[in-house]
Amino acid sequence: MRTFLYPPVSGPSPFLRLQIIIATVLFFIVLYLVFDPSSTWPPFGRRNPFVGEPTESVSWHRYVRATQSDVIRPVAVLEKLTKGRVRNQHGLIDGTGPTVLVRKNETEEVPSIVVDFGMNTVGILSIEFAHAKGDGESLPGLRLAFSETLKHLSSTSDFSRSYNACSQRFFESSDARDRSVRKRKYTWTNQLGCEESGKVCADGLHGFRYVRISLDALKKDAPLTTPQGTVAISSISIRLSAFHGTPDTFTGMFECSDEDLTQWWYDGVYTNDLCTDTFRANDTEPRDADSDSLDGKLVLHDGAKRDRDPYVGDLAVAALTTYLSHDTSEAVRNVLADLADHQRDDGWIPPASIFRYTLHLFDYPLWWVVCTFDYVMHTGDMKYLRQYYPNMVAVLDGFYPSLMNNETGLVEKGRRGTGGWGDYAFIRRTGPVTYYNALYVYALRLASVLAESLSATSNDTRSHDAQRWMLRADSVSTALKEHNFDHTEGLFYDGTCSRGKVYCPTHAQDGNSIAILAGVVSQETGGDPALPTAQSILHRWGNITARDWGNAYYSNSFLAGDYGDRTYAFISYFEIAARFETGLVDSALEEMRRLWGYMASRDPGVTFWEGSDPSYNRDSFKSMAHGWSSGVVALLTRYVLGVTPEGPGFTKWKVKPREGDLSWARGVVPVPGSKEGIRVAWSRAESGSFSLEVKVPEGLDGGIIAVPVISRPVDVRVNNEVVWGDGVVGQVSAKLVDGYVEFEAQGSEFSIVVDPAEGGEL
Numbered sequence: 161m162r163t164f165l166y167p168p169v170s171g172p173s174p175f176l177r178l179q180i181i182i183a184t185v186l187f188f189i190v191l192y193l194v195f196d197p198s199s200t201w202p203p204f205g206r207r208n209p210f211v212g213e214p215t216e217s218v219s220w221h222r223y224v225r226a227t228q229s230d231v232i233r234p235v236a237v238l239e240k241l242t243k244g245r246v247r248n249q250h251g252l253i254d255g256t257g258p259t260v261l262v263r264k265n266e267t268e269e270v271p272s273i274v275v276d277f278g279m280n281t282v283g284i285l286s287i288e289f290a291h292a293k294g295d296g297e298s299l300p301g302l303r304l305a306f307s308e309t310l311k312h313l314s315s316t317s318d319f320s321r322s323y324n325a326c327s328q329r330f331f332e333s334s335d336a337r338d339r340s341v342r343k344r345k346y347t348w349t350n351q352l353g354c355e356e357s358g359k360v361c362a363d364g365l366h367g368f369r370y371v372r373i374s375l376d377a378l379k380k381d382a383p384l385t386t387p388q389g390t391v392a393i394s395s396i397s398i399r400l401s402a403f404h405g406t407p408d409t410f411t412g413m414f415e416c417s418d419e420d421l422t423q424w425w426y427d428g429v430y431t432n433d434l435c436t437d438t439f440r441a442n443d444t445e446p447r448d449a450d451s452d453s454l455d456g457k458l459v460l461h462d463g464a465k466r467d468r469d470p471y472v473g474d475l476a477v478a479a480l481t482t483y484l485s486h487d488t489s490e491a492v493r494n495v496l497a498d499l500a501d502h503q504r505d506d507g508w509i510p511p512a513s514i515f516r517y518t519l520h521l522f523d524y525p526l527w528w529v530v531c532t533f534d535y536v537m538h539t540g541d542m543k544y545l546r547q548y549y550p551n552m553v554a555v556l557d558g559f560y561p562s563l564m565n566n567e568t569g570l571v572e573k574g575r576r577g578t579g580g581w582g583d584y585a586f587i588r589r590t591g592p593v594t595y596y597n598a599l600y601v602y603a604l605r606l607a608s609v610l611a612e613s614l615s616a617t618s619n620d621t622r623s624h625d626a627q628r629w630m631l632r633a634d635s636v637s638t639a640l641k642e643h644n645f646d647h648t649e650g651l652f653y654d655g656t657c658s659r660g661k662v663y664c665p666t667h668a669q670d671g672n673s674i675a676i677l678a679g680v681v682s683q684e685t686g687g688d689p690a691l692p693t694a695q696s697i698l699h700r701w702g703n704i705t706a707r708d709w710g711n712a713y714y715s716n717s718f719l720a721g722d723y724g725d726r727t728y729a730f731i732s733y734f735e736i737a738a739r740f741e742t743g744l745v746d747s748a749l750e751e752m753r754r755l756w757g758y759m760a761s762r763d764p765g766v767t768f769w770e771g772s773d774p775s776y777n778r779d780s781f782k783s784m785a786h787g788w789s790s791g792v793v794a795l796l797t798r799y800v801l802g803v804t805p806e807g808p809g810f811t812k813w814k815v816k817p818r819e820g821d822l823s824w825a826r827g828v829v830p831v832p833g834s835k836e837g838i839r840v841a842w843s844r845a846e847s848g849s850f851s852l853e854v855k856v857p858e859g860l861d862g863g864i865i866a867v868p869v870i871s872r873p874v875d876v877r878v879n880n881e882v883v884w885g886d887g888v889v890g891q892v893s894a895k896l897v898d899g900y901v902e903f904e905a906q907g908s909e910f911s912i913v914v915d916p917a918e919g920g921e922l
Contacts, residue, residue, distance in 0.1 A: 220415050221407045223423050225279065225430040225766055230400040234275040244271030258290040258392035261375040266387055272374035275396060279766040280308055280785045282367040282434050282464040283401040285350040290392035301377030301385030306368035308465065308784040309763045313370050318780035319465050320363040321446045352442045360384050365401055365443040367465030367785055369764040403436035405429060405486060412484045412837065414796055416825035421796060424756045428790035431767040432481040434464040435787040436491050445469035451513040453498050458491040463770065463783035470495040471512045473527040473584045477733050478787030480794035483538035484829065492535055493544060499528060500551040507558030520581040522573055523596055525555045526603040533606040540809015540832045542617060545610060552607055556629060560600055569639035570597050585728065588719060591656030594644045594671030597636055602678035604633040613808050637680040645692050650700045651715065666718040669711065672697050673735040683742045694742040702747060709772040710755035711735060722775040729755055729772055733791030740799040745820040756792050801840050803829040807862060815854050816866040816900060817842045831857055850914040863905035867914050876901045877913045
């Protein structure tokens, strides 16, 4: 006798059952191929189920560093660093019960553990206590020490607000990271402030990877805390303060045949995300940087732990990372607008809100112009440009011309009381410094493009500004080559010594690199051998300054003891960009691998540092998560993928890939008003054939596409139509420029193939 859960019914035939089974299997196979995040099929244009918009695939998700939740827990307790009486030290990680710290008296070793969050993060720490027992009425204290690296992990944090609080309004001593606990279970959160009468204080927000937790107390905090007793800790966590850059927030992406370069693209984004945060008085640079005009707004800070203040020079690189990865350009606009609103009557724009907008930096008003250009090009925010255009005029036509030596035609540091002013690295240089003048030329040329853009949309007379600025840029360029070029070394001098009478026997990375990008020198290798050329300068610079951690920012240590070895990824970005621009692609990639590879392979890993050389990071003050070092993102997108805006909001654009030793790359570049952006994928086959796929949003008709021609004869086909061959030009107008075939892109989808012509070889 059989029992049925449901009434029996007659079933289908065996043949029909087999068909149903086959159809079901095929259905699930299709679902797997369409929705499997690790699948790379189809190779172009598939829909990302997590982001809700087309991407190449979701294979890039594995490179994203952000945790799924903004509540982050440690990944390990570093057993070798545990000291004193500690029971169940791994309980914080494996959930087997509380970790217990015991100290019977002050003669015993201080018990402590070190927890590792796996990579740098930033936010407010919370500790869940199970129970505690103290000495009489006093309860045991805990001391916390935060650090980005194990090298600088000690009994005090590697940096805290109290180190720099000029008025010491929050703390009585810089080592006040003490905390009493309670007898019963409760959760304590590390908010800025003190418990009682200036005792038992905490610094609040920290940027860190490691935390040392010790059962100890400061003597000044007695009788609230005692350095002995028992403390049981159930768990520890941090709530992320910064922007949470998970895969669903990405509007841009990048992948290439070099997995290291791909990973560093996402690590650069993660570094920059840690610096993208709401401006809050309690979490910001304590040296009078709080600002009513910024409080509560999203900004792009200098660094995660310091300096937590938006500096406009850093934005010259960090803002590009923002535009290319997430829809957070608001953070950049808030900073640029706020600094412009604090412009002085003479045209000078402050670098940041620090010291109530009074920190005197010589170069940062020019970086404000450069950042304004990049912001408008990537966002198309013409309203911002119209509002702050007068500020740009005041910088270029007011402040810097007032510092110009009319005899040499060069801007001189030292005029009008600027001798003691700093710059991005607080370098002691004076006179007609190449860097300041090259940056002035660069800003003039970029501003002229903005002036022409406004003139084209408003039918006004700003084109006269553009013409005037271009003429002045040419004039300063000529003066730089005449006065500042060292023909013996083949490099531009840095500046003058001996009260401005003699050029210092040293040369700087910043001036030489930006002179190339600004068009001060020709990119051609031929011509008059007496004149400097871009490639000759870059070859010379690489020969002199190459180090394991990148290229040094000075040719020697004449100005300071470590300058011949010091490397800033910030200013190296412009040297590497100059290499890409001048066709030195192999050397650009080689320098990138040394620079970002050095940082990626060392503690704390993942995030990129304020300065990469060993001597620079000898003290704990230095930042190991600095947005200005995320230039690997823009370099790979702008040059390897090859996508750049040529007009506001990509109304004009260009795709020009640089290959080097890479065999393929693909990515998406965000475009304002578009969910899809500009999508590019290129590859070089073993046969030598080059393929490029480009898809742009509808309406972006002002594009130029350039494909490399490494040998001739070849045929260049666009959507199966020959547009260029040796002696043959198709219906689409195409031309050969510096080893690339360029053509105007009319439409939205392009499939380009460069193949040997009949009888030709690549």
